[in-house]
Amino acid sequence: MKNLGYYNGKFGLLEEMMIPFNDRVCFFGDGVYDATNATNGKILFIDEHIDRFFNSAGLLGIKLPYSKSELADLLYEMLAKVDSDINFVYWQQTRATSPRNHAFPDAPSNLWIMIKPATLKPYDELIKLTDMEDHRFEYCNIKTLNLIPSVLAAQKAEVEGCDECVFHRGEIVTECAHSNISIIKDGIFKTHPLDHHVLPGIARAHLIKACKANNIPVDETLFTMDELRDADEVIVSSSSNFCMIAGTLNGAPIGGKDHQTLMTIQNYVVDEYHEYCGIK
Amino acid sequence: MKNLGYYNGKFGLLEEMMIPFNDRVCFFGDGVYDATNATNGKILFIDEHIDRFFNSAGLLGIKLPYSKSELADLLYEMLAKVDSDINFVYWQQTRATSPRNHAFPDAPSNLWIMIKPATLKPYDELIKLTDMEDHRFEYCNIKTLNLIPSVLAAQKAEVEGCDECVFHRGEIVTECAHSNISIIKDGIFKTHPLDHHVLPGIARAHLIKACKANNIPVDETLFTMDELRDADEVIVSSSSNFCMIAGTLNGAPIGGKDHQTLMTIQNYVVDEYHEYCGIK
Numbered sequence: 177m178k179n180l181g182y183y184n185g186k187f188g189l190l191e192e193m194m195i196p197f198n199d200r201v202c203f204f205g206d207g208v209y210d211a212t213n214a215t216n217g218k219i220l221f222i223d224e225h226i227d228r229f230f231n232s233a234g235l236l237g238i239k240l241p242y243s244k245s246e247l248a249d250l251l252y253e254m255l256a257k258v259d260s261d262i263n264f265v266y267w268q269q270t271r272a273t274s275p276r277n278h279a280f281p282d283a284p285s286n287l288w289i290m291i292k293p294a295t296l297k298p299y300d301e302l303i304k305l306t307d308m309e310d311h312r313f314e315y316c317n318i319k320t321l322n323l324i325p326s327v328l329a330a331q332k333a334e335v336e337g338c339d340e341c342v343f344h345r346g347e348i349v350t351e352c353a354h355s356n357i358s359i360i361k362d363g364i365f366k367t368h369p370l371d372h373h374v375l376p377g378i379a380r381a382h383l384i385k386a387c388k389a390n391n392i393p394v395d396e397t398l399f400t401m402d403e404l405r406d407a408d409e410v411i412v413s414s415s416s417n418f419c420m421i422a423g424t425l426n427g428a429p430i431g432g433k434d435h436q437t438l439m440t441i442q443n444y445v446v447d448e449y450h451e452y453c454g455i456k
Numbered sequence: 457m458k459n460l461g462y463y464n465g466k467f468g469l470l471e472e473m474m475i476p477f478n479d480r481v482c483f484f485g486d487g488v489y490d491a492t493n494a495t496n497g498k499i500l501f502i503d504e505h506i507d508r509f510f511n512s513a514g515l516l517g518i519k520l521p522y523s524k525s526e527l528a529d530l531l532y533e534m535l536a537k538v539d540s541d542i543n544f545v546y547w548q549q550t551r552a553t554s555p556r557n558h559a560f561p562d563a564p565s566n567l568w569i570m571i572k573p574a575t576l577k578p579y580d581e582l583i584k585l586t587d588m589e590d591h592r593f594e595y596c597n598i599k600t601l602n603l604i605p606s607v608l609a610a611q612k613a614e615v616e617g618c619d620e621c622v623f624h625r626g627e628i629v630t631e632c633a634h635s636n637i638s639i640i641k642d643g644i645f646k647t648h649p650l651d652h653h654v655l656p657g658i659a660r661a662h663l664i665k666a667c668k669a670n671n672i673p674v675d676e677t678l679f680t681m682d683e684l685r686d687a688d689e690v691i692v693s694s695s696s697n698f699c700m701i702a703g704t705l706n707g708a709p710i711g712g713k714d715h716q717t718l719m720t721i722q723n724y725v726v727d728e729y730h731e732y733c734g735i736k
Contacts, residue, residue, distance in 0.1 A: 181477055190555065194474035195482065197461055202475065202568070203548075204603040205485025236604065237611070266556070268483075271607075275470065275572065276546070278603070278610030278634060288482070292555065311594035311652070313605055322602035323484040323558070324516065325593055327551075330558030331517075354558060372591070 180254050182289035187254075190290055199286060201270040204278070205321040207286075208232035209268035212378070212415040213294060214255050215453040219265050220415060222248055224378045229267070232319045238271050238285050251289065260293035264416065268321060294416060299442060302423025303339035303412060305430075307401065308332055310343035310350050314372045329353035340412055342425070345373065347400040355414040356380040357422075359399060359407035360437050366403075369396040379418035379445070383411065386444035392437060408434035411441070419445050460534050462569035467534075470570055479566060481550040484558070485601040487566075488512035489548035492658070492695040493574060494535050495733040499545050500695065502528055504658045509547070512599045518551050518565050531569065540573035544696065548601060574696060579722060582703025583619035583692060585710070587681070588612055590623035590630050594652045609633035620692055622705070625653065627680040635694040636660040637702075639679060639687035640672075640717050646683075649676040659698035659725070663691065666724035672717060688714035691721070699725050 181190040200206040210229035212220045219225075226244045233240050240247075251265055267289045274281035297303070312325045329341035330353040340352040350368055351357055356377040358367035365387045368374045387394045404410060410422035410431040419442045422431055431438075450456075461470040480486040490509035492500045499505075506524045513520050520527075531545055547569045554561035577583070592605045609621035610633040620632040630648055631637055636657040638647035645667045648654045667674045684690060689711040690702035699722045702711055711718075730736075 183477065190478055191476075193477035195477050196471075197463065197473035197475050197568070197570075198470055199482075201485070202479075202481050203489075203601060204607050205481070205601055206604060206607055209483075236608070276570065278607050279614035280607075280611050288477070290477075290556065313593040313602075314591035315604065320604055321483060321485055322593075322604045324486060324595065324600055324602045327484050327486055327558050327560075328516070331560050334559035 177257050178259060179290070179292040180258050182250070182254060182287070184286050190292060195288070196273045198275060199270050199273045201321055203276045205323070207268050207270035207321045208236060208238060208319055209266065209321060210319055211264065211266040213296070214263040214265045214291075215449075216261060216455060217255065218453040219251055219255060220449065220452060221378050221382070222251065224381070225415070228319065228376065228378065233269055235318045236271075236320070237280065238269055240269060241284060242287070254289060254291050258291045258293075262294050262296060263291050264294040266290045270321070297417050297420060299419065299446060301420070303420050304337065305340055305342050305410075305412070305422050305425045306333050306336045306338040307342040307344060307426065310345045310373070312343070316350070316374055317370065317372050317376060319375060326353045339420075342404065344401050347402070348398050349401060349404050350374050352412060355412045355417070355420075357404075358383060358411045358413065359404060360409040360411070360434050361403065361407050363434070363437055364393045364395050365441070366395045366397060366399050368398060377413060378415055379413035382445050382448060383413055383419065383441060386441045389444060390440050392440065405430055407431055409438040411438070418449065457537050458539060459570070459572040460538050462530070462534060462567070464566050470572060475568070476553045478555060479550050479553045481601055483556045485603070487548050487550035487601045488516060488518060488599055489546065489601060490599055491544065491546040493576065494543040494545045494571075496541060496735060497535065498733040499531055499535060500729065500732060501658050501662075502531065504661070505695070508599065508656065508658065513549055515598045516551075516600070517560065518549055520549060521564060522567070534569060534571050538571045538573075542574050542576060543571050544574040546570045550601070577697050577700060579699065579726060581700070583700050584617065585620050585622050585690075585692070585702050585705045586613050586616045586618040587622040587624060587706065590625045590653070592623070596630070596654055597650065597652050597656060599655060606633045619700075622684065624681050627682070628678050629681060629684050630654050632692060635692045635697070635700070638663060638691045638693065639684060640689040640691070640714050641683065641687050643714070643717055644673045644675050645721070646675045646677060646679050648678060657693060658695055659693035662725050662728060663693055663699065663721060666721045669724060670720050672720065685710055687711055689718040691718070698729065
């Protein structure tokens with residue numbers, strides 16, 4: 177099939193599937209999700225994504241009526257039915273289907289899955305960044321379906337011909353519309369600490385693993401927009417494009433000053449990806 | 457009918473209607489809404505609600521393919537088909553139906569409507585409040601479908617046997633899970649100024665109108681949780697229950713010290729409501 181959707185036991189093409197009007201996602205965005213890339217029939221770092229998904233659900237009090245392995249089995253069963261070699265694998269749980277009322281209803285939660293073809297950017301492409309004040313809520317550690325600020329940021333990037341939009345709270349860089357952001361300065365890898373202002377990115381964790389394996393110091397600390405502009409290298413990471421190199425911010429060149437450290441990190445995570453997915 | 461739903465030209469019972477999986481509300485909560493009470497066949501302050509709705513849509517760049525009067529006509533046409541005398545009238549516009557991608561797609565937006573029976577609280581009932589740190593985003597002036605923090609606050613109220621939850625940013629009171637909040641102190645009506653931290657409530661505007669008509673000074677300025685605890689009266693307002701009196705905060709008594717000013721305001725807005733809806 178060209179793509180595949182799932183909602184509470186029903187399967188179909190994404191563009192043909194229907195869901196209940198009273199699913200609480202429709203009125204409150206009341207749900208959590210996770211997503212990753214699948215290449216060559218392997219769902220990248222699936223266990224880490226499912227762990228984070230269960231954590232997101234727990235933080236919002238959304239009950240998941242299946243085990244982690246049952247979810248993984250279903251994702252793999254669906255992936256096998258989609259034609260493309262590279263896919264976006266996405267799943268979400270919404271709190272319930274119930275007449276609109278803010279407080280939690282006594283009703284079961286709903287599982288949604290989508291699998292659709294994806295393309296990965298080449299690793300050596302220099303991406304373009306814009307920026308925006310980070311007006312998001314303080315639950316950014318939870319992967320929720322309340323994503324309007326990220327939509328606005330992604331749209332700003334699109335309009336300006338950029339690839340991503342850097343969020344900053346005042347001068348402090350947090351993350352991007354749908355990626356984490358890290359810098360290399362004087363041989364040190366710097367990235368925002370894990371708190372309620374950033375998502376605990378799986379790709380971010382693998383970048384840190386790459387640094388530790390290669391004796392590159394890791395500094396999980398706040399950094400500013402000025403430090404971003406002055407960085408030796410700027411890395412933008414997500415599970416779809418997990419070690420992108422940024423080349424400009426608002427049209428001005430950034431990074432490009434420590435190719436060796438950058439390549440050490442990128443080669444490590446690309447090798448990990450290739451190994452996981454069985455790519456020679 | 458016992459209730460009535462609408463989605464892009466289709467009508468049905470709310471619990472039977474279906475919407476497309478790819479409506480962007482499902483992944484991003486990407487839409488805006490407005491809602492009010494209808495009594496006796498009249499939709500309360502409909503023009504003000506539709507004005508605010510058009511403003512919310514404009515602020516997020518969601519295009520509305522109808523005029524204000526066309527929307528009002530459709531709401532009235534649907535209201536006439538629902539049995540109850542008192543109804544909740546709710547409508548929302550979601551950005552588009554399109555494969556999941558953060559940036560805006562080139563596709564038309566979707567209109568949703570729900571009309572269902574409602575009950576109003578008696579005006580003399582003293583409501584119970586709890587409180588919670590306000591971790592919401594800084595787009596609270598826009599009536600969006602990104603409502604997880606309000607859901608969590610309403611659930612906290614429910615669990616604690618309260619009617620509403622007061623949000624505060626640090627010590628500053630902003631609003632409640634689904635109401636504005638105002639205080640009377642020394643004969644002055646105080647309420648949070650209109651900015652990105654509160655919704656421009658229609659009921660709030662009518663409370664201010666009531667004050668001005670009765671020579672009660674209005675102070676649209678920040679006030680703290682201590683000022684809330686120390687207030688002469690505490691008013692919680694929404695379009696469903698537009699002048700509720702709070703009696704406790706976290707179980708401790710609040711207000712109850714300026715019945716005369718409170719009644720002057722409440723009587724004015726209740727009279728306005730009765731007049732609008734043709735209630736003798």
